[in-house]
Amino acid sequence: MTGLGACRTGQARTPSPPAPGSLDPGGNPVSTIVAPVSRTLPARRVAAPVPVDPAPAGRGPLDVLGVPGQVNLDYAATAPCARAAADAVAELLPWYGSVHRGAGALSRRCTLAYERARQRVGDFLGVRPDDHVIFTRNTTDALNLLARALPSGGKVVTFASEHHANLLPWPVDTVRLPVPGSADAAVRAVDAALRELRRGTDGSAPILVAVTGASNVTGECWPVADLARAAHRHGARFALDAAQLAPHAEVDITALGVDYVAVSGHKLYAPFGVGVLAGRADWLDAAPPYLVGGGATRTVGAATHDVGWADGPGRHEAGTPNLLGAVALAAVCEALTSVDRAALHAREQALLAHLRAGIAAAPDVVELRTFGPDSPRVGIVSFVVAGRDSAQVAAELAGRWQIGLRDGLFCAHPLARRLLAEAAVRSGRADLPPTALRASIGLGSTTQQVDRLLSALATPR
Template sequence: MSTSLVSAPALVSPPALVSAPPLVSAPGTPTGVAPTGVAAPTPATPVGSTPAGCGSTATGPLGVLGVPGQVNLDYAATAPCARAAADAVAELLPWYGSVHRGAGALSRRSTLAYERARQDVGDFLGVRPDDHVVFTRNTTDALNLLARALPPGTRVVTFAAEHHANLLPWPTGTVRLPVPGSAGDAVRAVDAALRELRRGSGGGAPILVAVTGASNVTGECWPIAELARVAHAHGARIALDAAQLAPHAELDVTALTVDYLALSGHKLYAPFGIGVLAGRADWLDAAPPYLAGGGATLGVGAATHDVRWADGPGRHEAGTPNLLGAVALAAVCTALAEADRAAQYAHEQALLARLRSGLAALPDVAELRTFEADAPRVGIVSFVVAGRESAAVAADLAQHWQLGLRDGLFCAHPLARRLLAEAATRSGRRDLPPTALRASIGLGSTVAHVDRLLTALAATR
């Protein structure tokens, strides 16, 4: 991985950041235990009191911060802050200084912390030795950077099932494939599209396949390793939108053979305005800087446009970098790498199964899904309540039950609208609302949180 480490001054102890070992497990089929039923509804708890088992206690590096009594089931929008992130920021704040721009102890300490954060994040993602890890603002920013770095004439292939971040940045001429009905359909659609593009381009034009790892609407996991294999068989590259997958599953860029990966810190328990684009260096080093300014240059001459741009991650990190965001994200990555991810995954899958079976037992609730009902998925469920506007349901849950959910079309309008129509067909209901509700879980989520939502929905029908 391309980094630019600097030596720490002798009088300054290095930041408490440890390089995490590369993760070698690619995300697989969920194996969580599926509960057979849901606990019987309990009486509503009045606003202002704390429901038993609700709220979060931030113990340990992966404990999450929260407000007692408030049940957060909106992790897919923005995950709560992990203790590891908060502690890392608090530890560095006294030493906070300029990065790559000073000789003083604070600047040297800050520069070392920033580049160590880059190394730790790269290790967490299992990047290749010559890959770049570029810090951005979020996944949207990372994918826009990649779109600006595409070689001239690149054709992009994506799906209508994507988040807007993976729909809108790509150039004119992008091939948008229909929403597939299964993981196998997705692989076959990409294979057919690439065959056609290679036939039409004479075989030599660059092609990028851009896909999600897990849907932000349904939580369904996409067959990334298979899509990468097909892409490479046609001489194409593949970019993975890992915003929703990274918080739930182990990722390894090398094992998955993806060429680029984008993620957001705020969805990975590090809410300090940081994101990442990791992947192949050649396209990034050949492209004009995403931002022009200080830090992206090797030298600027007197003449207009007499600029020598830097290579490496700094080429696309002009301006003062987000040191605290990088350090926070690295701390969470290190904590996750040292945790029992299999146990975390099993716990989440048990909660997810409990939530889905409980929703299925409510006669007026219909779940949204793209693939078959038992397809692998992470802790995200979108649904509608027949005869009720989703915004009104969300407001009621927040006001009377202290439950935080998302309502709307989830920045994936083409997909959400299609799935709402399909849910109406499957359920035979004509009174489904035009927008949906989404419940999402993660670190800190409990059985009590899930049961509270199911109890509230049963009471507010």
């Protein structure tokens, strides 16, 4: 797998030129529409959202919002809001109106903003000219849409290590491969499974290989480009669950050679309820609409079954779209494209190494992993404290130390349970709890925040 630092998935792209300034409905420059909406609440209720312990100053749009004193180490669940997303929403709110459904100035402005967002997200993901970029609610929604678009008789190959979003939507006869012990083993397993599925056939039946880019449990990166090449050797397509990968490394559909990619805005610092499925158009245009209703149709006759469905992204975007979510996500994508992502990645990798070293040194703490300890990974670490219930540890970290992280099985129950059993064998401990803790970092994370967690873990009860 090619890499950006430890986890790059595609070749670097030339940053897109700056977006045009604010335009009126006729496309002419206008002055500032409105000052950003104040996000300050009464002091007696809660402190105003401000950047939490910001990383090196000067990022501007990529500063993240948070609450002073609270340490957020739960980026893998929901990343904090980037200033670029908050500002984009605040600027558009006075103009908020219908999309694709009106002739007035507000509707025209919102339609333009929505379609520009689609273009900017597509550019960020490196889509091909004939790919569709469909706005969904999140990665789970996007993969459910793809499952609905799978042609009749199609087969799916995936791993038992997947997040539920890439484990549960597929048909009941899906081939679920065992959790591999290494990245190379994953490629060999896909190659062998596809060879067996094609045995004795003419090779024309549709097959989709669906794999995560970075594990939401361990942060470990999977060999996306190699897996896609293995799929294509057997005439199969490849879908990438990039929910955890895209916030940390470049995801370029063209460079990777993948057929579909799914991402979530709330993982990408745009927590406004949006996701994306991007990829090849033919299966999507041939499938029944994911939702039926206004916007998904070309015509509706006197009989309700007399319907002509739209082609393109609108076919699967019935109803009023999530304009603010799309605009927020596009703003973050544009901000990330304009900075040195290799430098961001290097900083995160240094912080991740510090976190993992501290966890390894903490008494009675065992890290979970699928591959080797030195395998490439993004800023996610799952672990257990021997002899301690993980939910109780999480509650103590929140109450005593003001540290927020995740406990449980992380919506990846088969994988998490397997890794907990493996950690017990590897550590020789019989007192590991049945669930785990997960610390995850990102743009706003600092050494001081990580040190607070490590101090808490090293402090006796």
